[in-house]
Amino acid sequence: MDELQRTDPEVYRLIKQEESYQIESVRLIPSENYVSKAVLEATGSVLANKYSEGYAGRRYYEGQRYIDQIETLVADRAKSLFGAEHANVQPYSGSPANLAVYFALLKPGEGLMGLALPHGGHLSHGWSVSISSNFWRPIHYTVGRESHLIDYEAVRQLARAERPKMIVTGATAYPRQFDFKLFSEIAREVGAYLLADISHIAGLIVAGVHPDPVPYADVVMTTTHKTLRGPRGAMILCRKELAAQIDKAVFPGLQGGPHNHTTAAIGVALKEAATPEFKEYGRQVVNNAKALADELLARGFQLVSGGTDNHLIVVDLTNKAVIGKKAAQALDRAGIVCNHNTIPYDPRKPFSPSGIRLGTPAVTSRGMKEHEMRQIGAWLDTVITHVNDETVIGRVAGEVREFSRQFPAPGLVA
Numbered sequence: 001m002d003e004l005q006r007t008d009p010e011v012y013r014l015i016k017q018e019e020s021y022q023i024e025s026v027r028l029i030p031s032e033n034y035v036s037k038a039v040l041e042a043t044g045s046v047l048a049n050k051y052s053e054g055y056a057g058r059r060y061y062e063g064q065r066y067i068d069q070i071e072t073l074v075a076d077r078a079k080s081l082f083g084a085e086h087a088n089v090q091p092y093s094g095s096p097a098n099l100a101v102y103f104a105l106l107k108p109g110e111g112l113m114g115l116a117l118p119h120g121g122h123l124s125h126g127w128s129v130s131i132s133s134n135f136w137r138p139i140h141y142t143v144g145r146e147s148h149l150i151d152y153e154a155v156r157q158l159a160r161a162e163r164p165k166m167i168v169t170g171a172t173a174y175p176r177q178f179d180f181k182l183f184s185e186i187a188r189e190v191g192a193y194l195l196a197d198i199s200h201i202a203g204l205i206v207a208g209v210h211p212d213p214v215p216y217a218d219v220v221m222t223t224t225h226k227t228l229r230g231p232r233g234a235m236i237l238c239r240k241e242l243a244a245q246i247d248k249a250v251f252p253g254l255q256g257g258p259h260n261h262t263t264a265a266i267g268v269a270l271k272e273a274a275t276p277e278f279k280e281y282g283r284q285v286v287n288n289a290k291a292l293a294d295e296l297l298a299r300g301f302q303l304v305s306g307g308t309d310n311h312l313i314v315v316d317l318t319n320k321a322v323i324g325k326k327a328a329q330a331l332d333r334a335g336i337v338c339n340h341n342t343i344p345y346d347p348r349k350p351f352s353p354s355g356i357r358l359g360t361p362a363v364t365s366r367g368m369k370e371h372e373m374r375q376i377g378a379w380l381d382t383v384i385t386h387v388n389d390e391t392v393i394g395r396v397a398g399e400v401r402e403f404s405r406q407f408p409a410p411g412l413v414a
């Protein structure tokens with residue numbers, strides 16, 4: 001980045017500082033990852049110079065001889081990796097992609113049913129502060145008070161009573177697997193579309209360690225930057241019959257020109273995700289999450305649903321008498337990055353909830369395994385137990401820095 005350093009030393013310095021931070025910390029945000037050097041190169045390429053409203057072969061601009069080939073290649077890779085009939089690779093990110101799906105298939109005022117935010121759902125699934133609750137009638141299912149699992153019988157009863165036009169599966173803080181077949185049966189029974197929002201788990205599905213929604217859902221949406229380990233963006237996959245409606249909703253319905261540099265980088269990530277190494281990566285992400293969960297359980301932590309089947313863990317800190325935000329801030333000072341999170345039926349307010357959320361996609365990209373998860377679990381325990389002791393936190397910070405440097409991050413140079 002020599003030229004950036006000369007042109008804008010201020011921005012350059014901040015990027016370099018963030019780079020060091022990413023190298024020297026243990027990043028446990030389950031929606032984050034480390035992309036490869038190849039993905040970074042495509043993201044920073046001359047494709048950022050182009051405008052290409054429309055779709056391959058049907059553009060509103062001339063000069064698309066290479067852009068058309070890139071978009072077609074990337075959509076073909078998406079279709080083949082997920083076994084989908086149609087792929088739209090233009091959405092700017094996950095939230096606008098969900099909006100495009102609703103815009104394509106629902107009329108204003110029709111029922112949109114998703115997992116409640118405090119129970120692990122996403123804002124864009126009709127939560128009150130999201131635009132998705134203004135245009136469509138939000139309906140929310142929840143997890144069980146004791147089990148913390150989706151109660152499919154309750155989902156069925158709610159769907160029968162409310163008759164939603166769309167049911168959304170998917171979450172940002174649900175540590176277990178989804179039964180897409182059962183969701184599709186419920187949706188079919190009440191005449192609703194089924195949208196599987198696999199933003200968090202797309203990489204696990206590709207790796208074969210989470211059930212696949214493509215045979216069951218009418219539409220599948222995923223961000224590309226979480227377990228899938230690509231650039232920040234999103235894709236919509238659907239059956240052929242819905243392709244024209246979906247495409248029209250993305251452009252011109254919601255967006256202008258696609259971000260071609262992102263599209264190309266998504267293509268690179270999809271190629272990487274089709275390798276045996278990526279399957280092994282997905283397996284290790286889950287094994288690491290289980291190892292971290294076991295270590296925390298052994299140390300007396302309470303986990304939402306009692307553990308994990310995927311890449312993330314939600315820790316209920318109530319029995320430790322530490323609030324989530326305070327724990328997350330102390331951990332960040334120790335070089336362990338996570339976020340505070342609500343727990344199901346949280347008695348505390350959303351901006352200061354009772355839990356923290358942990359995930360293993362980023363640390364697994366750095367080659368960490370079960371042994372390292374046990375070490376991270378020990379540090380989590382130490383910091384949370386000594387949340388007011390800056391001497392202890394400072395000592396852990398030194399150990400974390402030393403430890404992290406031994407695991408080179410893809411795309412970064414130590």
Ligand SMILES: *Cc1c(COP(=O)(O)O)cnc(C)c1O
Nearest residue numbers: 093094095122170171172199200
């Ligand atoms: C991350 C996420 C989104 C939104 O993606 P953005 O790119 O942040 O807009 C939507 N749905 C789910 C389930 C997510 O995890």
